[in-house]
Amino acid sequence: MTGFLILAFLILVAGVVAVPLASRFGLGSVLGYLLAGMAISPVLGALNVDVEALQVFAEFGVVMMLFIIGLEMEPKRLWAMRSKLLGLGGGQVVLTTLAITGIALMDAQPWQTALAIGMVLALSSTAIIVQTLTEKNLLRSEGGEASFSVLLVQDVAVIPILALLPVLAMPELYASGAVHGQGGHVGLDLTANMSVWLAALSRIAAVAAVVGIGIYAIRPLFRYIAAANLRELFTAAALVVVIGIALLMSLVGLSPALGAFVAGVVLATSEYRHELESDINPFKGLLLGLFFITVGAGIDFVLAQQVWQDVVFWAAVTIAAKLAVLFVVGRLYGLRRQALWLFCLSLPQAGEFAFVLIAFAVANAVFAPEFADLLLLIVALTMLVTPLLFILYDKLIAHAYYTGDELEADTIDEENPVIIAGRGRVGGIVDRMLQAAGHSTTVIDYNSQQLEIVRKFGFRTYFGDATRPDLLHSAGIDKARLLVVAMDERDQIDKLVKYATKHYPKLHVIARAIDRNHVYELWAYGCRDIIRETYDSSLRMGRSAFEALGMDRQQAQAATDAFEEMDRKFMPEVASLYRLDIPYHENEPLMQRVKELRSEWDPILTAQMDEILKRGK
Numbered sequence: 001m002t003g004f005l006i007l008a009f010l011i012l013v014a015g016v017v018a019v020p021l022a023s024r025f026g027l028g029s030v031l032g033y034l035l036a037g038m039a040i041s042p043v044l045g046a047l048n049v050d051v052e053a054l055q056v057f058a059e060f061g062v063v064m065m066l067f068i069i070g071l072e073m074e075p076k077r078l079w080a081m082r083s084k085l086l087g088l089g090g091g092q093v094v095l096t097t098l099a100i101t102g103i104a105l106m107d108a109q110p111w112q113t114a115l116a117i118g119m120v121l122a123l124s125s126t127a128i129i130v131q132t133l134t135e136k137n138l139l140r141s142e143g144g145e146a147s148f149s150v151l152l153v154q155d156v157a158v159i160p161i162l163a164l165l166p167v168l169a170m171p172e173l174y175a176s177g178a179v180h181g182q183g184g185h186v187g188l189d190l191t192a193n194m195s196v197w198l199a200a201l202s203r204i205a206a207v208a209a210v211v212g213i214g215i216y217a218i219r220p221l222f223r224y225i226a227a228a229n230l231r232e233l234f235t236a237a238a239l240v241v242v243i244g245i246a247l248l249m250s251l252v253g254l255s256p257a258l259g260a261f262v263a264g265v266v267l268a269t270s271e272y273r274h275e276l277e278s279d280i281n282p283f284k285g286l287l288l289g290l291f292f293i294t295v296g297a298g299i300d301f302v303l304a305q306q307v308w309q310d311v312v313f314w315a316a317v318t319i320a321a322k323l324a325v326l327f328v329v330g331r332l333y334g335l336r337r338q339a340l341w342l343f344c345l346s347l348p349q350a351g352e353f354a355f356v357l358i359a360f361a362v363a364n365a366v367f368a369p370e371f372a373d374l375l376l377l378i379v380a381l382t383m384l385v386t387p388l389l390f391i392l393y394d395k396l397i398a399h400a401y402y403t404g405d406e407l408e409a410d411t412i413d414e415e416n417p418v419i420i421a422g423r424g425r426v427g428g429i430v431d432r433m434l435q436a437a438g439h440s441t442t443v444i445d446y447n448s449q450q451l452e453i454v455r456k457f458g459f460r461t462y463f464g465d466a467t468r469p470d471l472l473h474s475a476g477i478d479k480a481r482l483l484v485v486a487m488d489e490r491d492q493i494d495k496l497v498k499y500a501t502k503h504y505p506k507l508h509v510i511a512r513a514i515d516r517n518h519v520y521e522l523w524a525y526g527c528r529d530i531i532r533e534t535y536d537s538s539l540r541m542g543r544s545a546f547e548a549l550g551m552d553r554q555q556a557q558a559a560t561d562a563f564e565e566m567d568r569k570f571m572p573e574v575a576s577l578y579r580l581d582i583p584y585h586e587n588e589p590l591m592q593r594v595k596e597l598r599s600e601w602d603p604i605l606t607a608q609m610d611e612i613l614k615r616g617k
Contacts, residue, residue, distance in 0.1 A: 010040055093123075113371075119164070147346040318382055323345075348382070444461070
């Protein structure tokens with residue numbers, strides 16, 4: 001017990017001291033944890049701590065991180081990323097493997113070893129990249145989404161790599177007796193002795209089981225747990241879900257992180273999404289920190305002193321080769337300027353899965369143990385360099401493309417009954433109308449250039465992100481009567497509407513919708529006052545078309561009013577059938593009801609139009 005307490009105290013103190021210092025100097029939390037691990041490495045060695053076993057435990061932080069990311073990514077958004085997944089991700093893995101394999105062949109490595117090196121180093125660090133992108137609010141940016149797409153494909157690529165490595169076994173390593181064991185990280189795989197087709201079916205069935213559990217079992221489970229009204233039980237249930245899914249994936253030879261991500265995506269539309277995220281987050285943060293500390297502590301400094309020139313050279317070659325491939329792939333798929341730089345500088349390191357694959361390769365006589373130790377140092381060095389590449393991006397690249405929009409949010413020093421989010425083409429007109437009628441408004445907008453213009457005309461507008469709860473609180477949302485959501489970006493509209501309708505159910509929310517499908521979506525979030533941004537202008541255009549075709553102004557207005565009345569009756573009934581978890585065109589009950597309503601109402605509308613036309617004759 002004392003030994004465990006000493007170890008826990010030592011690790012926590014190292015993290016608590018190193019991370020704030022690293023953050024203060026702009027190095028980021030990841031590099032802080034890595035440096036903390038390097039600092040306590042001699043002490044862990046003196047205490048005979050099994051750093052590798054500790055790292056296996058800490059890797060569960062990566063699983064939790066992918067689960068939380070899945071919770072924030074709805075299925076339709078993942079489907080929209082399919083071209084990036086296949087093109088960017090697949091292209092990066094294949095081309096990087098070929099490039100590094102070619103370099104290893106030029107270094108006179110056997111082709112089996114060269115190919116294995118290429119596959120191992122083609123993968124990047126999900127833990128470092130996602131953690132850093134999240135800290136810097138870059139995960140939802142164009143470059144951040146491209147990087148995340150590649151990481152997802154790499155997680156999938158681990159499966160065929162694990163299957164291929166035994167095929168590359170070198171008999172001379174078996175003969176020399178240099179290899180033995182099964183590789184510490186590999187664990188129990190029930191599909192190991194199955195045929196290829198049976199193993200594949202087992203893995204497909206496991207993924208289908210995760211999806212089925214997410215859809216049909218987890219919601220009833222959490223409803224049952226919630227009835228007990230004990231917070232700790234809900235936390236325990238959240239951990240059961242994540243650990244159980246990770247276990248299922250491990251038993252069939254799949255990546256636990258990938259399984260957790262799939263489960264998170266399935267639960268992205270669940271009413272328990274935010275509770276799950278808040279319960280898992282503390283464990284994820286601690287375990288990720290522990291993982292980075294073990295990476296730093298796992299560096300063999302004695303060997304590093306002996307072969308440091310080789311380690312530095314091959315780490316530089318790995319980073320350079322991956323940078324070149326990332327640049328080519330990113331350009332081919334349309335990334336430019338700041339997004340391309342972020343994509344390239346995020347992914348050139350080797351990843352945490354390299355530790356798994358190297359141990360597995362040694363156990364299957366692909367790498368000699370001495371060569372594996374050298375490769376582990378190369379992997380560790382590339383991971384250590386990554387935070388420095390992000391600093392390069394922050395200080396040089398992002399600064400070069402800085403446009404002046406990234407300002408501190410204004411302090412809101414007033415509370416008005418009306419809050420308007422967005423003062424562009426829509427919000428500006430609404431604001432002027434309300435103020436003309438004597439209503440006081442608080443207007444928040446994130447476009448600094450637009451704000452500079454409107455302020456010159458004397459309009460008071462606060463700079464800031466209206467989706468931030470703290471900013472809304474300072475604007476007095478808890479006392480406001482009306483929130484007008486007039487922002488341009490659909491994701492921002494959705495985020496604000498979901499937050500406002502959930503936390504302030506008595507607040508009247510008027511939301512701007514991009515299109516008809518967006519109306520259904522906002523309705524599902526709980527908003528009941530939705531305005532399509534082009535609807536009224538479309539009606540006016542239709543009225544002008546009636547007049548151009550021979551109707552007088554009175555007839556044209558009557559015909560327009562008839563259409564609008566029918567359309568508004570149509571909308572709520574269809575919206576009630578809308579589901580957030582599937583695309584609307586795949587929602588059979590919704591599509592069927594639309595057809596039924598059209599068959600019922602189209603003849604009525606046609607009759608009304610005929611009656612209107614007869615009035616002028």
